[in-house]
Amino acid sequence: MKFSHEDIKEIAELARLELSPEELFLYGKQLSEITDYIEKLQSVKISAIEKVSPPLKNVWREDKPEPWDLSENEEALEEADREAGLIKVKRVL
Amino acid sequence: MDLNFLTIKAARSALDNGEISSLAITEACLNQIKTKDGQIKACLLVDETGALKAAKEADRRLAQGDRSPLLGIPYLVKDLIMTKGLKTTAASKILEHYHAPYDATVISRLKEAGAVLLAKTNLDEFAHGASTENSAFQITCNPWDLERVPGGSSGGSSAALAAGMGLFSLGSDTGGSIRQPASFCNLFGFKPSYGRVSRFGLLSMTSSTDVIGPFCRSSEDLAMVMSVISGQDKRDANTIQDDQINYSSLLKTKRLKLRIGVVSEHFSEALDRRIKASLMETLKELEKAGHDIIEINLAANEYSIPVYYIITPSELSSNLARFNGLAWARSGLEASDLQSFYKKHRGQGFGPEVKRRIMLGTFALSGGYNDAYYKQAQAVREMIRLDYQHAFSKVDLIISPTTPHVAFKIGSQVNNPLAMYLEDTYLSGASLAGLPAVSIPGGFLLESGKDLPFGFQLIGPATRDDLVLQGASILEKINNYNERRP
Numbered sequence: 001m002k003f004s005h006e007d008i009k010e011i012a013e014l015a016r017l018e019l020s021p022e023e024l025f026l027y028g029k030q031l032s033e034i035t036d037y038i039e040k041l042q043s044v045k046i047s048a049i050e051k052v053s054p055p056l057k058n059v060w061r062e063d064k065p066e067p068w069d070l071s072e073n074e075e076a077l078e079e080a081d082r083e084a085g086l087i088k089v090k091r092v093l
Numbered sequence: 094m095d096l097n098f099l100t101i102k103a104a105r106s107a108l109d110n111g112e113i114s115s116l117a118i119t120e121a122c123l124n125q126i127k128t129k130d131g132q133i134k135a136c137l138l139v140d141e142t143g144a145l146k147a148a149k150e151a152d153r154r155l156a157q158g159d160r161s162p163l164l165g166i167p168y169l170v171k172d173l174i175m176t177k178g179l180k181t182t183a184a185s186k187i188l189e190h191y192h193a194p195y196d197a198t199v200i201s202r203l204k205e206a207g208a209v210l211l212a213k214t215n216l217d218e219f220a221h222g223a224s225t226e227n228s229a230f231q232i233t234c235n236p237w238d239l240e241r242v243p244g245g246s247s248g249g250s251s252a253a254l255a256a257g258m259g260l261f262s263l264g265s266d267t268g269g270s271i272r273q274p275a276s277f278c279n280l281f282g283f284k285p286s287y288g289r290v291s292r293f294g295l296l297s298m299t300s301s302t303d304v305i306g307p308f309c310r311s312s313e314d315l316a317m318v319m320s321v322i323s324g325q326d327k328r329d330a331n332t333i334q335d336d337q338i339n340y341s342s343l344l345k346t347k348r349l350k351l352r353i354g355v356v357s358e359h360f361s362e363a364l365d366r367r368i369k370a371s372l373m374e375t376l377k378e379l380e381k382a383g384h385d386i387i388e389i390n391l392a393a394n395e396y397s398i399p400v401y402y403i404i405t406p407s408e409l410s411s412n413l414a415r416f417n418g419l420a421w422a423r424s425g426l427e428a429s430d431l432q433s434f435y436k437k438h439r440g441q442g443f444g445p446e447v448k449r450r451i452m453l454g455t456f457a458l459s460g461g462y463n464d465a466y467y468k469q470a471q472a473v474r475e476m477i478r479l480d481y482q483h484a485f486s487k488v489d490l491i492i493s494p495t496t497p498h499v500a501f502k503i504g505s506q507v508n509n510p511l512a513m514y515l516e517d518t519y520l521s522g523a524s525l526a527g528l529p530a531v532s533i534p535g536g537f538l539l540e541s542g543k544d545l546p547f548g549f550q551l552i553g554p555a556t557r558d559d560l561v562l563q564g565a566s567i568l569e570k571i572n573n574y575n576e577r578r579p
Binding site for chain 1: 194195288327330331333334395396399400402403410414417419420421422423428429430431432433434435436437439440441443445448449451452453455456459465466469470472473476510
């Protein structure tokens, strides 16, 4: 599959990745090669597939609150830039 | 007696008899790291203080009569697994200064069992790779030939164990990342069934195939580690809801007669003729030992790699979306607004292979392509799963080479991502179907004047980790290559 410069830029935008012009060019080329290889999957005919259930079951627990050690919360958030208990981020708009 | 090259079983016996102390073994391993790691570069972080403390605690427990299987046994762990208070970097700049706020379940279990954590080992960044060359920090060398890769993505764990830096190590396997390094480093590398070992605390890559597993020097050692790290965990809803299994006692089951499947599709031109010849020899030995060798087909096998390379980037692109530089692993980058901040932080923090895979995954999941790529891949994945299920109605285990060749030279595949993806020829099938698999030492061949190891892989039916370990034990009796040292 051939990726145009615009296609690659749009994918990088969706992925929230800032790429240099060299990276944009290189990834465009490499993504084209990789998707060409992957394309062989398009020709596989998917007929009615017998479902194979993996050996896993849904696991449930009671939806009730449990006491929690708040120092754990503090440890998890200690790197964040906080104000009034909320995490500060850059301007959104 | 080189304490740092003992099997867990031998160390256990000596510890329980009071012949040696955990401190002695731990010090021998730490010394080996000091002596050899400048060259091999397997370790990203060595916790000498913590290790000595744990060893002394283990000796105290031993003196009180505690005889747990892994008590006092030193090990290393891939730096993709959370270890509370220690840096956990995924070998990525984006986590360069990140300290894990909690222990992964496997680490908690090992701590409780009294095992001694020595160090965090190198890997391909976020487990993206098959050579450990994608680490943002350093390149690890294969102890059997320093100019070659140890394999990947768990190359630090395999190199460290092969070089005598511990008595076992932990890696993760998403598409071969334990088995392939085991093959390149002459080790036993076990990929448990999906859900057999809790993923809580493993930095996620491909959520539907990720597993944590051990590198060891023998099949009995694998069983000893698996008995401790496996088991249901309420923190990982995907864990198989079985009672705790003692794999060591299962290994002692009466002599089995196995039906072992050989896959015709596996023997292509790409397989090194010497590895093929060695496998043929091993099959003859297995027949002599009373087992049946049966030829089987895995018709959908040719699709494993393309399926894997759609599903993997798709899932990881979603899993890596959490790296936004805000609440943890905080970024100090300046940016005018939030979007620019994200793009800069991620663009600079992630390495090239990671970005390439995020791009591929984002594309495969995007509107207009999702059906053709991701959904199609998941449908073909079911065909692959079904293939294996049918095969296991005819055979008990499947045998194959682990890798089509021995370890390649550092730098030789770095510019060719597709060639790197083809490393997974024998490996991705078991990952996609969630099956247990092991690589065991299969032999050596001479290349550039050095004896280089290669492994054989056994794959078992879903949840039959015990059967795969038994198969490994049987194969181990035929070859004793694991006794060699670099």
